Amino acid sequence: MDKEFDQHYNDELHTENADPEEILDDVAYYRTIAANVYMLGHPDSDTWVLVDTAVGHYSTRIIAAVEKRFGDKKPSAIILTHGHFDHVGSANDLAKHWNIPIYIHEKEIDYVTEKAQYQPADPTMGGGLMSIFSILFPKKPVNLKEWVQPLPSNGEIPLLKDWRYIETPGHSPGHIVLYREKDGVLITGDAILTEKPQSTISTFIPIKNVYGPPAYFTEDWDAARNSVKKIAALKPNYLLTGHGLPMEGPEIQEQLDHLASNFDNLVLPDHKKN
Ligand SMILES: [Zn+2]
Numbered sequence: 001m002d003k004e005f006d007q008h009y010n011d012e013l014h015t016e017n018a019d020p021e022e023i024l025d026d027v028a029y030y031r032t033i034a035a036n037v038y039m040l041g042h043p044d045s046d047t048w049v050l051v052d053t054a055v056g057h058y059s060t061r062i063i064a065a066v067e068k069r070f071g072d073k074k075p076s077a078i079i080l081t082h083g084h085f086d087h088v089g090s091a092n093d094l095a096k097h098w099n100i101p102i103y104i105h106e107k108e109i110d111y112v113t114e115k116a117q118y119q120p121a122d123p124t125m126g127g128g129l130m131s132i133f134s135i136l137f138p139k140k141p142v143n144l145k146e147w148v149q150p151l152p153s154n155g156e157i158p159l160l161k162d163w164r165y166i167e168t169p170g171h172s173p174g175h176i177v178l179y180r181e182k183d184g185v186l187i188t189g190d191a192i193l194t195e196k197p198q199s200t201i202s203t204f205i206p207i208k209n210v211y212g213p214p215a216y217f218t219e220d221w222d223a224a225r226n227s228v229k230k231i232a233a234l235k236p237n238y239l240l241t242g243h244g245l246p247m248e249g250p251e252i253q254e255q256l257d258h259l260a261s262n263f264d265n266l267v268l269p270d271h272k273k274n
């Protein structure tokens, strides 16, 4: 790990909560400097899964957070919302540590096995997440080929009976969200955020508002617009995003509808507007 990277971690860790936080009795999350990691399953249950893995070099902290909640019960699998480095960075280390499979949508597999590369980040989009990412951006692409397999194509998520995944392309080609219909819990990855993606690091304060996907990594804006509409149509009760704090309650729907119907104004970068 290089010095600048290490220093950045140490600075940030002073402000970081090292404990997992419970959202529901079988849903918890661990907030890292760059992205959220979710733990799905009751602490007493033998089967539970981890969703997303933050940036690289984070496995020790994630394992510590997991042990606080689950003791020595390891997850049965890792599910990835998409293959961007801030969600898959520690996936290899964790899969190896626990000896468990990693699942991602079929359309993301090539990007996490060094067969394809995402479009480069849009350099005109500066701001908070981007400035963190420029420090954390890995020098080598991740290659999960030893552990990764495609999710079933029917929307089922291995090991999670109550959950389904829904395709939400745009931010990346095979981006998914995870949804549990019985109580309306939605894990959104980067299809929707509750943290303003272009804000500065110092605004990592609890502003709960619904935002579109981070502009600098979003590849297909038409698809991203459709995915926001799809998410709004689900009418989720809980919004658990890849970046930002969890949201609950009626303001979710107001804000999702607002975002869906004003997507071009609110979300499209200026140079993509007609
Ligand atoms: Zn992303």
Ligand SMILES: [Zn+2]
Pocket: 035, 084, 086, 087, 190, 242, 243
């Ligand atoms: Zn992200």
